[in-house]
Amino acid sequence: MEGRRISPSRITPVRKKGHNWVKAVIVSCDMVTAYGQGTDACWKGILSGKTAISRLNRFNTRAFQSDYAATVKNLRYLQKDSLVKQMLKSLFSKTSALIPKDAKLILATTKGEIDLLEKKMITGAGDVSNCSLGHLPGKVSDLAGVKDTGIIISAACASSTTAIARAAAMVRSRLTDCVLVVACDSITEFVFSGFSSLMALDGFVARPFDKNRSGLSLGEAAAFAVIMSESRAKREKREMIGEIAGWGLSDDANHMTGPSRDSEGLILAIKKALKTACVKEREVGFISAHGTGTVYNDAMEIRAFRAVFKNEKTPVYSVKGGIGHTIGAAGLVETIIALRALKERKVPPTVNLEDVDNDALGWVSPGQHPAEENKKALITNAGFGGINAALVLA
Amino acid sequence: MSNICGIGWINPEEYGCVMRGLKVSYENKVFLKKKIFPLPFKNLGRLDSVSRMTCYAVSLALKDAGIKYSLNRKQDIGIIGTNTSGSLQSDINYFKDYLDSGRTLSRGNLFIYTLPTSPLAEAAIYFGLQGPLLYMTLSQPGTAALLRNAGNIIVCGDTTAMLAVKGDEAEAVCFVLTQEKDLSRGKACSLEKITAVAERTSRLDEVITGCIAAVL
Numbered sequence: 214m215e216g217r218r219i220s221p222s223r224i225t226p227v228r229k230k231g232h233n234w235v236k237a238v239i240v241s242c243d244m245v246t247a248y249g250q251g252t253d254a255c256w257k258g259i260l261s262g263k264t265a266i267s268r269l270n271r272f273n274t275r276a277f278q279s280d281y282a283a284t285v286k287n288l289r290y291l292q293k294d295s296l297v298k299q300m301l302k303s304l305f306s307k308t309s310a311l312i313p314k315d316a317k318l319i320l321a322t323t324k325g326e327i328d329l330l331e332k333k334m335i336t337g338a339g340d341v342s343n344c345s346l347g348h349l350p351g352k353v354s355d356l357a358g359v360k361d362t363g364i365i366i367s368a369a370c371a372s373s374t375t376a377i378a379r380a381a382a383m384v385r386s387r388l389t390d391c392v393l394v395v396a397c398d399s400i401t402e403f404v405f406s407g408f409s410s411l412m413a414l415d416g417f418v419a420r421p422f423d424k425n426r427s428g429l430s431l432g433e434a435a436a437f438a439v440i441m442s443e444s445r446a447k448r449e450k451r452e453m454i455g456e457i458a459g460w461g462l463s464d465d466a467n468h469m470t471g472p473s474r475d476s477e478g479l480i481l482a483i484k485k486a487l488k489t490a491c492v493k494e495r496e497v498g499f500i501s502a503h504g505t506g507t508v509y510n511d512a513m514e515i516r517a518f519r520a521v522f523k524n525e526k527t528p529v530y531s532v533k534g535g536i537g538h539t540i541g542a543a544g545l546v547e548t549i550i551a552l553r554a555l556k557e558r559k560v561p562p563t564v565n566l567e568d569v570d571n572d573a574l575g576w577v578s579p580g581q582h583p584a585e586e587n588k589k590a591l592i593t594n595a596g597f598g599g600i601n602a603a604l605v606l607a
Numbered sequence: 608m609s610n611i612c613g614i615g616w617i618n619p620e621e622y623g624c625v626m627r628g629l630k631v632s633y634e635n636k637v638f639l640k641k642k643i644f645p646l647p648f649k650n651l652g653r654l655d656s657v658s659r660m661t662c663y664a665v666s667l668a669l670k671d672a673g674i675k676y677s678l679n680r681k682q683d684i685g686i687i688g689t690n691t692s693g694s695l696q697s698d699i700n701y702f703k704d705y706l707d708s709g710r711t712l713s714r715g716n717l718f719i720y721t722l723p724t725s726p727l728a729e730a731a732i733y734f735g736l737q738g739p740l741l742y743m744t745l746s747q748p749g750t751a752a753l754l755r756n757a758g759n760i761i762v763c764g765d766t767t768a769m770l771a772v773k774g775d776e777a778e779a780v781c782f783v784l785t786q787e788k789d790l791s792r793g794k795a796c797s798l799e800k801i802t803a804v805a806e807r808t809s810r811l812d813e814v815i816t817g818c819i820a821a822v823l
Binding site for chain 2: 327
């Protein structure tokens, strides 16, 4: 088959030094995680070094690889409202006033209200056609109080990172000046049994970047961020929490469930993110890694960081030992935590890390430490299907 | 701005390439593999039906655009997809199998396809697509919004080429979008023109007929 080839060298970053680009800034955000309601609860929980992963009693786990997960308290399973709807209700009950009504809505999730399908198939209650992902954006739109009926972006465990990248791109390319990104996923029997079948779970609690890590712990969360053009944020006198300065999206094109052995997909995503942000490697102050706690993911990430940053050992942490792997919500939760870390100039600890893997020595630490001033944060996420996403935050 | 330089499609009776004016009727799916894929595709049989249709449409669209692929070289081409019901049927298949086992045995090979991105990922793995990969559920029906989003990914500099796929169990269509400057060779059509066609209908046959008219 003859024809053209597409080469990465021709990528033109939108942002160039000296150009008058539109900055995409986060002006409000919040979350619900297993540490409780609010960003403060999650931030303090992670800094405490104590995990929110505990024994799971939502459904029978006898057949599974693990009976531990990071669940949000007081959610009611297989009831009228899905788990994600309960989390979102709680999230927006106190924060909807912060969200402009004209914001475009992007919802990031992998399985959305999958518990409604479980309920239908276990009890016969409900309508199967109401269980597809397409029904969720309208409900979120109502809860958040925005006019837009929204779209869903799903990119496996990089869903919300990808959604943030698209939102920032929409703002920077002047398609809109305000996007509400909402992310949510929950722990249900469907999801838990699936991860167990893939032998992806740690029998106890996830230990990202630890020598003895053996899998991930599932978590659940809901979060939102309002991403706005800097000019509108200034006009409306909104607090600018941070900037989505760059992003990079890629795929390993390698394997459905396993990460690339040479990390080339993640390397490509990180390089794209640094390039679109016009940021040099030495300007990155810390990295919020995907850090699931699986043997292969963490090794793949450290290889990618070594390839990109070479001898510049940059502090790396993962929040998943604290709040578990919150699947489609992970990227947004981690972005909000990284923005707090930039603001407070603290690199959070990697919870549950005891014995640092040899490859990660000098990169990852079980304790918190100061972040350098005027540096950027790099966020990385990866998902099934070889999906990679990276963000640069300023 | 972006242009569309290839459109491949398949339904239960026919498949085709819009730019090349190709339309082929078929009766037996057994022969599709050899006719549609220029290179061997060993694992096609183990893919779920949406993934298979997605891969057929992608192969036809790449051929239509004159873009080569190889089994050991990757390209920075992205893929974005949508469909009518996400992964609902795969969700039902997985959970029914799990319930039938007495809630003791779950199968990873069924669970994998409960992600709506999995058919796109299967295509990315086989064709070596290393660009952005994402699935969208859109409030507007049809493929117009999908095309606009794919075009925006190129305009924003995230990649230089995108495949936009609408794929279900019975039919699939794939559009190849590239930067305008890449279109020195071969037939092409502006993204606006094709988006306008897609805006008028969500039916695949009508989209294809409209695209053929727009390209002529």
